[in-house]
Amino acid sequence: MDDDTAYSSDSPDSPGSLGSPHSLHSIGELARLTGLTVRTIRFWSDTGVVPPTDRTPAGYRLYGPDALARLGLVRTLRDLGVGLPVIRQVLEREITVPEVAAVHAEALDVQIRTLRLRQAVLRAVAGRGSTPEELELMHKLATLSDQERRRLINEFIDSAFEGLDVDPDFLASMRGGMPELPEDPSQEQLDAWVELAELVQDEDFRAGIRRAAEDQTRVWQESGRPDGERTKRAAEAIKERTAEARKAGIEPDSPAARPYVDELAAVLAEVSRREDGPEFRAWLLERLEAGNDPRYGRYWRLIAVINGWALPDMEPATQWFTAALRATARA
Numbered sequence: 001m002d003d004d005t006a007y008s009s010d011s012p013d014s015p016g017s018l019g020s021p022h023s024l025h026s027i028g029e030l031a032r033l034t035g036l037t038v039r040t041i042r043f044w045s046d047t048g049v050v051p052p053t054d055r056t057p058a059g060y061r062l063y064g065p066d067a068l069a070r071l072g073l074v075r076t077l078r079d080l081g082v083g084l085p086v087i088r089q090v091l092e093r094e095i096t097v098p099e100v101a102a103v104h105a106e107a108l109d110v111q112i113r114t115l116r117l118r119q120a121v122l123r124a125v126a127g128r129g130s131t132p133e134e135l136e137l138m139h140k141l142a143t144l145s146d147q148e149r150r151r152l153i154n155e156f157i158d159s160a161f162e163g164l165d166v167d168p169d170f171l172a173s174m175r176g177g178m179p180e181l182p183e184d185p186s187q188e189q190l191d192a193w194v195e196l197a198e199l200v201q202d203e204d205f206r207a208g209i210r211r212a213a214e215d216q217t218r219v220w221q222e223s224g225r226p227d228g229e230r231t232k233r234a235a236e237a238i239k240e241r242t243a244e245a246r247k248a249g250i251e252p253d254s255p256a257a258r259p260y261v262d263e264l265a266a267v268l269a270e271v272s273r274r275e276d277g278p279e280f281r282a283w284l285l286e287r288l289e290a291g292n293d294p295r296y297g298r299y300w301r302l303i304a305v306i307n308g309w310a311l312p313d314m315e316p317a318t319q320w321f322t323a324a325l326r327a328t329a330r331a
Contacts, residue, residue: 024054024062034071041071049074049088081108116190123191144197150178156200160209165217179306192305199302205295212291219272219287234271235314238264242317245324252324261324281329288322 027045031038044050045061050071053064070091077087080101089095144152157174179193199205241260250256268284269276297315304311 024064025067027061027063030063030067030071033068034075036071036075044071044074044084047084047088049084049091113185116185116187119187119190146180149181149193149197152197153178153200156206159206161213164210164213165220166213167216177300177303177307179303181306182308185306189306189308192302196299196302196306199295199299202295205293208293209296212293212296215287215290230271234264234267237267238321239314239317242320243313246316246320252320253327257324258328261321261328264321265325278329281325285322285325285329288318288325292318292322 025033027038027041030036030041034041041050045052045063050063050067052061053067054062056062073091074084074087077090078084086095090097154175157171161171161174179196181189181193185193241264245252245257245260248256250260265281265284266276269280272280272284274280274283294315297312300312300315303309
């Protein structure tokens with residue numbers, strides 16, 4: 001029989017009587033009153049969070065009236081994941097319960113974020129039937145720190161554009177568009193990060209982006225770098241005019257698209273320092289198709305989702321204009 005549970009008495013005058021405010025309880029009585037096991041109470045007692053008030057002549061532990069309150073607080077804090085050393089500090093008034101709660105709430109935030117990242121990985125794996133190797137890679141991508149995420153994107157940008165005469169404004173926009181997961185990301189943002197991390201490590205995507213950049217560099221070497229402000233105005237014109245056409249229900253291969261193509265081709269010829277005509281339009285179509293990798297648009301949509309930005313709307317404009325220019329070239 002256990003030494004701490006052997007001692008008990010039902011006598012109103014015994015140390016275990018509940019009738020007196022100065023009554024003492026054995027471990028067995030505390031177990032019955034709290035629903036905790038004798039083993040748990042003894043362990044907490046041994047660690048000093050619920051020390052005995054006295055002992056019987058036979059050496060059995062006895063606990064005072066405050067033991068019930070201490071046990072209740074210890075159980076609550078343990079359920080919240082607080083360790084016994086910290087609980088002892090609380091009980092000894094070295095730190096306060098609000099201070100403990102703040103620290104553990106922050107720790108739980110980190111755990112919740114980590115679990116949600118893992119959930120995003122598992123959902124992606126379940127949806128695409130990934131191999132064990134792909135699962136390991138995706139797990140690493142999902143658990144990167146903010147600094148590691150930035151390093152991954154910068155490494156992608158370096159591999160795609162390093163050594164090329166790229167427009168400084170364009171390069172600045174690429175480096176400025178870093179994925180920044182918020183403190184409490186949504187599942188959509190987590191899924192977007194997993195997909196983006198995979199995309200920027202896709203060698204075919206990297207090679208395609210570099211080919212488009214090399215083509216642009218070659219064009220600039222032939223005809224000079226276009227004026228940045230005029231290029232921006234041309235992009236706005238394409239976006240606005242193609243939006244009007246799409247809103248009016250004009251298909252890019254219909255005759256009604258021709259006036260839009262003529263207007264925009266003239267704008268782009270001026271920006272490119274070329275004369276509009278069949279030769280220029282064939283050249284322009286080649287440039288548009290060289291840089292028309294839908295994954296590049298996907299890249300920016302994923303960045304927008306992760307960062308909570310408005311979704312970019314240039315891709316539909318470029319696609320409509322390219323299709324319309326191609327149709328007029330065949331006409």
